[in-house]
Amino acid sequence: NAGVTQTPKFQVLKTGQSMTLQCAQDMNHNSMYWYRQDPGMGLRLIYYSASEGTTDKGEVPNGYNVSRLNKREFSLRLESAAPSQTSVYFCASSGFAFSSEQYFGPGTRLTVT
Amino acid sequence: AQTVTQSQPEMSVQEAETVTLSCTYDTSESDYYLFWYKQPPSRQMILVIRQEAYKQQNATENRFSVNFQKAAKSFSLKISDSQLGDAAMYFCAYRSKGGSEKLVFGKGMKLTVNP
Numbered sequence: 342n343a344g345v346t347q348t349p350k351f352q353v354l355k356t357g358q359s360m361t362l363q364c365a366q367d368m369n370h371n372s373m374y375w376y377r378q379d380p381g382m383g384l385r386l387i388y389y390s391a392s393e394g395t396t397d398k399g400e401v402p403n404g405y406n407v408s409r410l411n412k413r414e415f416s417l418r419l420e421s422a423a424p425s426q427t428s429v430y431f432c433a434s435s436g437f438a439f440s441s442e443q444y445f446g447p448g449t450r451l452t453v454t
Numbered sequence: 455a456q457t458v459t460q461s462q463p464e465m466s467v468q469e470a471e472t473v474t475l476s477c478t479y480d481t482s483e484s485d486y487y488l489f490w491y492k493q494p495p496s497r498q499m500i501l502v503i504r505q506e507a508y509k510q511q512n513a514t515e516n517r518f519s520v521n522f523q524k525a526a527k528s529f530s531l532k533i534s535d536s537q538l539g540d541a542a543m544y545f546c547a548y549r550s551k552g553g554s555e556k557l558v559f560g561k562g563m564k565l566t567v568n569p
Contacts, residue, residue, distance in 0.1 A: 372555050373558075374556070381561055381562075382462075382561060383458075383545060383559035383560055383561040383562050384545065384557070384559045385555070386556055386558075386566070389556060391555075399556065400524075429497065431499065431501075433503075433557075435555050437480065442489065442501045442504060443555070443557055445499035447496075447498055447499065448497045448498075
């Protein structure tokens, strides 16, 4: 039982390049989330998926797209990376019950030069 | 929209002592959840403790306890018998009951534990 896994762990991109961050969970959770963490800003929600086949914008969605490929996988895509997207990205998932906590992946440190 | 405020960006405590981390939040909802997450240097987000707003009893998990003051919209975390492994960033978070289960985080507070 690996919990929430993310790939890659580190990535350096040049401005304008694209990439996809992968996330998978093996806990049969319905909901999945993408956050970004910047110094002094806490974690901010980018996109979330309440169930397979649905996605919704969070607080900071601009410059990102997501795909809920199936119940296990939720990917985050940067179509044209910008230096402002330099951040640590976390994927999380939570179960159906209202009191369920969110389980986080180990994070991806992305640098855009 | 809900907001979460952690007004102290950094704190320090001596090993074996007690420290209290403060958190306030703003909401018009009457039922919700509050959480404290710990983020050590490994970057992993770890749930420390949770509180359901409709429960009057303060949550406790071993050396960690909360002081939940619903009317004041305050949710502080007390760490007793501090250990070196408690050194980390601590985040307070709010979640509405129902809906998408999105978390709203505070900006975090860095806790240093001195030997």
